[in-house]
Amino acid sequence: MASLEIITKSDKETKKLGEKLAKEIAISHKPYAARRKAYGLRRAFVISLDGELGAGKTTFTQGFAKGLGIKETPKSPTFVIMRIYKLNKSNRSDKIVEFENFIHIDAYRITSKDLKSLGWNELVSGQQNIILIEWGDRVKNILPKNALRIIFKHGHSGSRLIKIMQ
Ligand SMILES: Nc1ncnc2c1ncn2[C@@H]1O[C@H](COP(=O)(O)OP(=O)(O)OP(=O)(O)O)[C@@H](O)[C@H]1O
Numbered sequence: 313m314a315s316l317e318i319i320t321k322s323d324k325e326t327k328k329l330g331e332k333l334a335k336e337i338a339i340s341h342k343p344y345a346a347r348r349k350a351y352g353l354r355r356a357f358v359i360s361l362d363g364e365l366g367a368g369k370t371t372f373t374q375g376f377a378k379g380l381g382i383k384e385t386p387k388s389p390t391f392v393i394m395r396i397y398k399l400n401k402s403n404r405s406d407k408i409v410e411f412e413n414f415i416h417i418d419a420y421r422i423t424s425k426d427l428k429s430l431g432w433n434e435l436v437s438g439q440q441n442i443i444l445i446e447w448g449d450r451v452k453n454i455l456p457k458n459a460l461r462i463i464f465k466h467g468h469s470g471s472r473l474i475k476i477m478q
């Protein structure tokens with residue numbers, strides 16, 4: 313499987329990467345537009361954030377939310393499990409037309425069964441939803457097979473190795 317590897321040297325760089333990817337996905341960048349099409353009409357766009365503890369998944373998510381035009385800064389949802397951000401007119405840049413909800417989930421302390429009882433099937437069947445799920449690996453049996461996967465690792469002196477699986 314092809315992948316794209318990026319090294320970030322600070323949390324700021326990780327946020328920037330998240331912001332850039334969000335824009336590419338939301339503003340119909342070609343590879344992602346094709347991927348969206350392949351998802352079929354009634355599927356959410358799902359991104360699984362995996363890898364080591366404290367390696368930057370939430371930090372990346374903060375940049376991603378910014379890229380979607382969300383004004384609030386997502387906090388780690390570990391204790392909340394899931395947060396839904398509306399991408400309504402006041403929260404959304406005009407160029408971003410495809411998605412209505414940004415959903416941030418942290419699966420660190422939950423199982424697939426828990427996620428299902430939180431309404432996963434419904435969330436994932438809405439094409440208006442874009443979902444980032446930290447520790448998605450833990451519930452991968454219920455993720456769409458073609459979910460985008462991003463793996464985070466610690467590097468030397470505060471750097472992070474971020475691998476986007478294509
Ligand atoms: N290059 C970097 N990229 C991202 N975060 C960095 C980087 N360098 C330092 N940091 C710091 O590392 C921490 C990363 O924490 P973050 O909560 O984003 O990780 P996480 O993968 O979500 O953790 P968890 O596994 O607990 O969910 C933050 O405090 C951030 O400021």
Ligand SMILES: [Mg+2]
Nearest residue numbers: 369370388446
């Ligand atoms: Mg986190």
